[in-house]
Amino acid sequence: MRHFAELPDIRAELNPTDPCIADDLEYLDNNAFAQRVRQAAAVLQANGVGSGDVVAVVLPNRLELVIILFAAWRLGAAITPINPALTDDEARYQIEDSAAKIVITEGEQGVGTLDVAQVAGAAAIANTAVAEPFSVISETLALIIYTSGTTGRPKGVLLDHGNITAMCGMLTERLELDDTDHSLLILPLFHVNGIIVSILSPLLAGGRATIVGKFSKQTFFDVVERVRPTYFSAVPAIYAMLVALPEELRPDISSLRRVICGAAPMPAELIARFETRFDVPIMEGYGLSEGTCGSTLNPPAGRKPGTVGLPMSGQTVAIMDPDGNLLTDGSPGEVVVRGPNVMRGYLGRPEATASTIIDGWLHTGDVGRFDSDGYLVLVDRIKDVIIRGGENLYPKEIENVLHSHQAVLEAAVVGAPDAVLGEVPVAHVVLAPGSIAADGELLEHCRKTLSRTKVPVSIFLTEALPRNPVGKIDKRKLRTMTISS
Structure with missing residues (x-):
């Protein structure tokens, strides 16, 4: 496989009846998933979507979002996922800033908007036959992920197919994923972590994914017992909520081989509490949307709580002083990243791009240092x-x-x-x-x-x-x- 646009057809051809993706309401094997992707691509094409266009998707976590993602890629288009909890003004800003050709949401609301059931629903019928898949190359835009906007209006992070293919390959190698892996998605699909770690990487490895519509600490372990995933990815807040559950709760989570923590540093004490209680190893990592999700990750063997792990294969992670000099003596400085996972830039923001990517180095805005074993220790955000x-x-x-x-x-x-x-x-x-x-x-x-x-x-x-x-x-x-x- 060269790029993810080809993945549904490849999986359907190799193992048509193997499980692929499910959510709270529906389950699809590889063949059914590929058919739904081709069908959705036909609907998008009939509504004028083609190579170079952007499709905005305003949906909660559900498998139709993933179908639309692959359908857009089949046509050479890109996706910008929008948080459904945004206000109308906030969503409109992202739609207009990304110059989306069409918006897909629940319930058709006007010109340029399609109901998700028309595009990716089980009963949707394409108006035209889909043309041959677009010949995607590494530079073809795949995703526009918007930052959280903590310093003004959110910026659109441009990720191409080369970025996501490289990133998923790195994660698959470090996590040691294979065709027996089954991820449980509990993070939002409008964020790069949910897309990359919990959907694309397990599918690339030949495994499967189950999407949880909304995380609930009260029902989470019931879902784990029923679905039997091999891993999930979460943020420290979720692990804190799970640790705080009543002590008498003893769920059967024996299917879990490992769990992943990202998005924010996790205190070593919280890691110890979770692992002691639930007997599942936490692999803490570090990255940001501008680096297509991950740059360092603790390996399955040799984890070091209190660190965010070792640089992933194919990336260079370094520490830089304010004058642009690389530090190699273990002293703290800004974390900088180089590699095929580094974003193309910010949409329509050449100055912001130029100040963030300098001489090929992605400046993260995080202060960190490497310990004597080469593990990255995050000190803090520069702005904090x-x-x-x-x-x-x-x-x-x-x-x-x-x-x-x-x-x-x-x-x-x-x-x-x-x-x-x-x-x-x-x-x-x-x-x-x-x-x-x-x-x-x-x-x-x-x-x-x-x-x-x-x-x-x-x-x-x-x-x-x-x-x-x-x-x-x-x-x-x-x-x-x-x-x-």
Whole structure:
């Protein structure tokens, strides 16, 4: 297989009756999936979609979204998935910015919009026969993934077929995926992690995927027991919710070979709690949409909690100082990435692209260092660094200390304005169910490990932390809450 546009036909030809994809309502084998993709491509083609066009999809997690993804690729078109929870204005911005030829959603709403049932539903009938598949090359645009917009309007990350094919090959190798693997998708399909890790990679390996419409901590293990996946990918917040479930809960999760954590660093203490309770190894990794999802990942053998693993084969991951010099002595600096997974650029943003990709290096905006074994340790986001009286404080260091307290489930530290020092650290903490700890006790816990300047000036106990649509802690909102409190 050269590119993913060919994958449905190849799977159908090799193993027509093997399982391919399922969701809460439907199951498709390889042959049925390929037929639905060809059928959806015919409908898209009949509605004017062709090579170089962009198809916007506004849908929750369901298998029709994946059908449309492959159907667009068959025609040489690209997909921009839109978070269905966006407001009309937010969705309109993405549709217009991407210059989408057509929008597919639930319920036809006007010119240029198609109901998902017309395109990818089981009863949809194509108006015309599909032409031969478009001859996709590496440079053919595949995905436009929009960033979360924490620093203004979201930017469209341009990923071509060369990017996604390279990325999935790297993940398949590092995760040791094969045709017996079965992923359970619980992350949103409008994000690159869900698409790459939980759908494309297992299908490339000859395995299968099951899509969960919406994650629920109450029913999650019921789904695992019923579906019997071999892995799933999640963010730290989901692992925290699972660890917080009643201790008497003992689900049968013996089908799981490993689970994956990404999107945000996971405290080593939380990893230990999950693995001790559920006896499933967590493989923590690191990456960003601009790098087609992943750049480092802990290997199945030789995992090091507290790190985000080793660089994946085919990529170069390095540490750079502010002057553009590569650091090789283990000192911290900005994480930079090179490889075939690095995005083409930001849609319509040449200046932003030029400031992010410099001399072939993707500048991540993350501070990190390599340990003596070559594992990447993330220190923090550059923009999250707290400058207290001229001294740089890294919130993650303070958060790790808070996480080491047995009563703490989650912790987030942000800078609060100070008239004398400029900024001071403030912590927001969620306690584990049934645990009791006062802010004074947590402050004393910090003082035992941290120097005086790093100890939070205040600790706020809260029931939940604000999150963005992908599940990362929303520190911008947390700063606003801190200032107003």
